[in-house]
Amino acid sequence: MNIGRPVRTVEIVEEPEPANEPKEAPTVPLPDQERVPA
């Protein structure tokens, strides 16, 4: 292919793929707190 004479030089730096976001730790339902009678 004939692309002619050089004109300038550029640089295109692609953004890195977004890293996988850390998944939130599964929330374990806490057992109901014992109700301490007052």
Next chain:
Amino acid sequence: MQLDLRFWDGMFYDGPRPTSIGTRPVLGFRLNWYSDGALVSLSNLGYTWNPGQNLARCRSFPTKHHAPGPACTCGLYACHDLVQLLRDVASCAASRPTEQLIIAGVAGRGVVRVHERGWRAQYARIVALCNELPVLVFRQEGGRILVGHELIRQEAAPSLGEKYGVPVVPLNDLFNAMRSVGDFAEEMP
């Protein structure tokens, strides 16, 4: 003493400092030969394109500098626009009449040497393929020779589309298909 830039290219001379133009790969168009189920560049060295990202490597002798060298001809080539590319179709087809030419849309990035009618990139990938090729048609009518063109279906295009994982479309839809597969700069900023 005059430096032979073809030899020292990329070792002591990297050419002008590249200007950063953002993060979006730039779109371009190229002609390729179809060979052994793959796209092969038109150059004498016949680089076979891989699916996904391709990295340019200079195979000039004796020096192997980083491609695209400023004073070399290495790099992954594309034309800025389709009309410029189509001007080359007739001469390419005539040079190897038994082989199939395939028009591809590509996206280039990394260090890009911008030329008047196209660019040479450090990285490029095929983003869409065309299943038609325009050819000149001559016809005689009452002593006058009429010149026109017709679109020839390129039978290899669908299987190439599967290999490269890209859409295969008619000539008129190529640019839209290229735009639809990613976030690209449609022309050199």
